[in-house]
Amino acid sequence: MPRPSGNHKLKSARLAAGFASQQALADALNNAADEVGLRGVSVGARQVRRWESTNPPWPHVDHQRLLAHVVGLPADQLGFRPPWDPSGSSIGVSTASTSSRKATHGRRRGAARAAHPASMAIGIAAITAVHRQLYWTVDPLHLHPAVAEHMRLGASTLTEVDDPGRRTVAAAAAESALLKGRIEFFDLTQPDDAAASFIRALQLAGEANDSLLGAAILGHAAFVPGWAGDRAGAEDRLAAARAHARRGGAGPLQWAWLDAVDAECATRCNDPRGALAIIDRAEARLRADPDRSLPEWLDWFTPTRLAAFKGNTQLRAGQIRRAKETLTTAIAELPAVDSKQRAVMLADLAAIEVAAENLPEACRHLGSALDELDQTWYSVAMARIRDVRRQLHRWQDDGCVRDLDDRLFGWDATLTAIRS
DSSP states (O other), X not given: OOOOOSOHHHHHHHHHXXXXXXXXXXXXXXHHHTXXXXXXXXXXXXXXXXXXXXXXXXXXXXXXXXXXXXXXSOGGGTTOOOTTOTTSOOTTOTTSOHHHHHHXXXXXXXXXXXXXXXHHHHHHHHHHHHHHHHTTTSOHHHHHHXXXXXXXXXXXXXXXXXXXXXXXXXXXXXXXXXXXXXXXXXXXXXXXXXXXXXXXXXXXXXXXXXXXXXXXXXXXXXXXXXXXXXXXXXXXXXXXXXXXXXXXXXXXXXXXXXXXXXXXXXXXXXXXXXXXXXXXXXXXXXXXOOOOOOOTTOOSOOHHHHHHHHHHHHHHTTOHHHHHHHHHHHHHHSOTTOHHHHHXXXXXXXXXXXXXXXXXXXHHHHHHHHHHHHHSOOHHXXXXXXXXXXXXXXXXXXXXXXXXXXXXXXXXXXXXXXXX
């Protein structure tokens, strides 16, 4: 499989940042000029096209400032090579220290690059797979630094291994960057860090020329603006995700997951009824095609999880009875190991009981959700629990609510919430 042509690092960063076209990036750069004190500095689509070419010119210092402001990455992480760097492509070493760069450049000036055995690529991919499994049970604060360091290791070896091992390493590093972003967004409530991680992940997926992984990364990138109420920003990223999914021949489950992301963003942007129509489309996809195969790294979505999306959306649309039926059925089908998703669904069931003014049952569900968080922390679930607790304000002197507060605001739970 040939590597993508042109400066895919900048193109990947552009797409992940929500700019579907070169003109859109040029417009954003021009709009940002006044914000950073660069009045009179302008960029056209033709200039962006040159930057995304196979041998892009080193940007003017003012343009570098604009790119860093709009895209969030410095020039040497966007596929540009400084004119004083004789080494060729800067892929994989953009975040290295000066001494590491000198060492790498010294090797490159020799007769050949350092050659790694095929087992090296296999080993890096194997560690990535272990991290993927550990995500569901290990404290995210402990897993995050390990994943971040493994991503850097994979990226730093790209200059020292040839295909097909190179593509294997690039794909593994891309998955690690994606997992890093998922932890930052869903577990640690750090959306800005997550957005940067998704850009890096897409760059590395470009190195691997893996369109399906690119679609997954762009789908996650859509959560960042979607949860902030920016529907247009989410739709731009989802349009790019669908283009990659078509290119990679995605199966019905991956298409359904993209629909689920779209629905989640629509719900967060106060359009739950529109979201339900999108979920209906996802369900129709799955009914039309029985294929349930997925890439091995896409382990965060199943038809049961689609039902979880649907139940929450029905709840927000005011369809209380339907939401209860959907969530009750889905939670019974959820694997025992899936503590994070179970905590979210229990919080939604608690919200349904609050709407029915059934306080004991609402508190029971919230207590069960906290039991799940005692096993594995998940910021998304705690946010849902706290949202439901705020709905209990007028009953705060009731015994079951006070018992709930003793757990919710105990030392361990409070410190865990603050540190995340």
